[in-house]
Amino acid sequence: xxxxxxxxRYLVKRTGEKVFLECVQDMDHENMFWYRQDPGLGLxxxxxxxxxxxxxxxxxxxxxxxxxxxxxxxxxxxxxASTNQTSMYLCASIPTGRRFGQPQHFGDGTRLSIL
Amino acid sequence: xxxxxxxxxxxxxxxxxxxxxxxxxxxxxxYNLQWFRQDPGKGLTSLLLIQSSQxxxxxxxxxxxxxxxxxRSTLYIAASQPGDSATYLCAVLSGSxxxxxxxxxxxxxxxx
Numbered sequence: 001x002x003x004x005x006x007x008x009r010y011l012v013k014r015t016g017e018k019v020f021l022e023c024v025q026d027m028d029h030e031n032m033f034w035y036r037q038d039p040g041l042g043l044x045x046x047x048x049x050x051x052x053x054x055x056x057x058x059x060x061x062x063x064x065x066x067x068x069x070x071x072x073x074x075x076x077x078x079x080x081a082s083t084n085q086t087s088m089y090l091c092a093s094i095p096t097g098r099r100f101g102q103p104q105h106f107g108d109g110t111r112l113s114i115l
Numbered sequence: 116x117x118x119x120x121x122x123x124x125x126x127x128x129x130x131x132x133x134x135x136x137x138x139x140x141x142x143x144x145x146y147n148l149q150w151f152r153q154d155p156g157k158g159l160t161s162l163l164l165i166q167s168s169q170x171x172x173x174x175x176x177x178x179x180x181x182x183x184x185x186x187r188s189t190l191y192i193a194a195s196q197p198g199d200s201a202t203y204l205c206a207v208l209s210g211s212x213x214x215x216x217x218x219x220x221x222x223x224x225x226x227x
Contacts, residue, residue: 041219104161108157
C-alpha cells in the first residue's frame with residue numbers, strides 16, 4: 001500500500017514564525033500536492049509538484065512556498081505564519097505519468113494552530 | 116471555473132438502510148471523478164474513481180455512478196453500518212488544471 005506520511009499530526013506555532021510541514025511518500029510517485037481544509041470551504045490546493053525542484057501554484061499559494069529537493073519529500077513552508085493560516089493541511093501523491101487515471105493518496109493531515 | 120456541490124451536507128440513517136449521496140459539478144468536461152471517505156481528524160481515503168468514459172464503478176457495498184452530460188454523480192451505499200459513519204467527499208479532475216476540485220462533503224451518521 002502507498003504510504004504518505006506527514007511529520008506532525010498537531011502543531012502549534014506563533015504569529016510571525018517560519019513553519020515547515022513535511023510530507024514523505026514511499027512509492028516513488030513524482031506528483032505531490034499540498035491542500036488545506038477549512039470548514040465550509042472544503043479542500044483547496046496550495047501548491048503541487050511534478051518532479052524534483054519543480055513546483056506550480058494552486059488556487060491559494062499566497063503566504064506559502066514549497067520545496068522539493070528529493071522525489072519522496074515535499075515540504076510546505078509558511079514564511080511568516082498568520083492566524084488565518086490556522087487549518088488542517090493535507091499532503092497527497094499520485095503515480096508517475098498516470099495523473100488522470102489513478103487515485104490520489106493522502107496523508108493523515110497536520111492540524112496547525114497559529115496563535 | 117469548476118464548482119462541485121454535495122447534497123445533503125449531513126445525513127443520519129438507521130443501520131441497514133440503503134442510501135444515496137449526491138455530487139454535482141458545473142463543467143462536464145472532466146477527466147475523472149473520485150469519491151473519498153474522511154474520518155474525523157484523519158486524511159482522505161480513496162473509495163472509487165470513475166473515468167470520464169465510464170458510467171459506474173463498484174467496490175463491495177459501494178456503487179458510484181457518473182452522468183457526465185448532466186454533471187452528476189451518486190454514491191450508493193447498500194446495507195449501511197455504523198462503521199460507515201464518516202464524511203464523504205467527491206472530487207473532479209477537469210479542464211487544463213492538474214488538480215482535483217472538491218465538494219464540501221456529506222457527513223454521514225449511521226445509527227446502531
